[in-house]
Amino acid sequence: MTVTELDTLDIALAGVGKIARDQHIPAIAGHPGLRLAATSSRSGGVAGVENHEDFAALLAARPDIPAVSLCMPPQVRHGYAVDAIRAGRHVMLEKPPGASVSEVLALKALAEKAGVTLFATWHSRHAAGVAAAKAWLADKTIRKVQITWKEDVRHWHPGQDWIWEPGGLGVFDPGINALSILTEILPAPVHLSAAELTFPENRAQPIAAALRFAGEDGLEVAAEFDWRQTGPQSWDIAAETDAGRLTLSEGGAKLAIDDVPQGVAGSGEYPDLYRRFAELIAAGQSDVDVAPLLHVADAFLMGRRLITEPFHD
Numbered sequence: 001m002t003v004t005e006l007d008t009l010d011i012a013l014a015g016v017g018k019i020a021r022d023q024h025i026p027a028i029a030g031h032p033g034l035r036l037a038a039t040s041s042r043s044g045g046v047a048g049v050e051n052h053e054d055f056a057a058l059l060a061a062r063p064d065i066p067a068v069s070l071c072m073p074p075q076v077r078h079g080y081a082v083d084a085i086r087a088g089r090h091v092m093l094e095k096p097p098g099a100s101v102s103e104v105l106a107l108k109a110l111a112e113k114a115g116v117t118l119f120a121t122w123h124s125r126h127a128a129g130v131a132a133a134k135a136w137l138a139d140k141t142i143r144k145v146q147i148t149w150k151e152d153v154r155h156w157h158p159g160q161d162w163i164w165e166p167g168g169l170g171v172f173d174p175g176i177n178a179l180s181i182l183t184e185i186l187p188a189p190v191h192l193s194a195a196e197l198t199f200p201e202n203r204a205q206p207i208a209a210a211l212r213f214a215g216e217d218g219l220e221v222a223a224e225f226d227w228r229q230t231g232p233q234s235w236d237i238a239a240e241t242d243a244g245r246l247t248l249s250e251g252g253a254k255l256a257i258d259d260v261p262q263g264v265a266g267s268g269e270y271p272d273l274y275r276r277f278a279e280l281i282a283a284g285q286s287d288v289d290v291a292p293l294l295h296v297a298d299a300f301l302m303g304r305r306l307i308t309e310p311f312h313d
């Protein structure tokens with residue numbers, strides 16, 4: 001199944017929750033080559049758009065829809081993706097691409113065998129300052145990187161029980177966005193050297209994490225993730241190099257070199273993701289990078305576990 005630039009690409013959206021409404025639906029509507037053709041939603045979907053409560057029923061009823069975008073929590077996404085790929089559909093995955101690394105790699109193999117596109121998205125990589133940061137760092141010697149990702153879970157994830165359950169990632173749900181930027185902008189890979197994960201005594205996933213990574217030529221990366229931040233929120237990455245200090249702030253939206261703001265412009269994270277999905281389908285390619293998820297898996301493998309007071313919404 002292929003599309004050309006002249007075709008309209010029909011997309012079905014499954015899991016119509018916060019991110020689907022905030023970002024996916026407007027991004028699809030804003031792209032002249034895309035159309036939201038149907039939804040799969042247990043809670044009703046989108047006004048004016050055909051909805052199927054059951055995803056298998058949607059796949060059976062609409063063989064004409066070539067692509068699906070999966071926006072449900074990571075713990076259940078794999079099953080939806082397998083059904084879609086087996087039905088010959090191109091698949092876009094919200095981040096994180098799955099609840100485990102191995103299930104994502106299995107999906108990649110399944111998509112290859114089926115000859116369909118699989119796109120594991122990392123929306124933060126499309127923030128306005130990220131490409132310019134990557135270009136600036138490419139020929140520098142990087143000595144130190146500090147990541148500070150601190151936000152108020154009560155504000156950003158009210159009542160999201162899945163995020164505290166196994167596979168929900170806890171504070172790594174936002175933290176993996178920082179790791180997706182890190183793994184995009186660094187010229188060479190780093191590996192986790194130490195981690196401390198802090199779990200509320202009544203929750204299965206961490207509320208805070210401190211990570212250390214080592215890289216080439218003595219590069220050290222420190223990351224502090226914390227969900228207990230009230231007041232100003234921080235989504236910042238700072239890199240000390242032989243040619244000055246680079247700062248990405250506001251989740252990658254703003255870039256400064258030696259505290260001087262740099263002019264960066266982007267078309268928006270989610271519009272960029274859908275443009276890329278359409279391009280990948282047209283080119284018959286997939287894009288599945290598990291590097292950010294590998295770092296999270298390493299943190300769960302190597303992390304010292306600390307217990308803190310219970311968390312209640």
Ligand code: NAP
Pocket residue numbers: 014015016017018019020040041042043044045071072073074076094095096123160162173
């Ligand atoms: P959410 O609103 O809590 O849930 C998304 C939707 O998934 C629900 O409304 C529901 O849709 C469906 N769903 C929930 N539990 C399900 C289950 N057990 N089985 C099948 N479907 C289920 O979550 P969200 O905030 O949109 O996050 C979804 C994904 O997007 C996560 O991986 C998250 O990391 C990522 N993301 C979120 C944000 C954000 O700001 N929230 C930002 C970037 C990425 P229906 O009622 O329609 O079935």
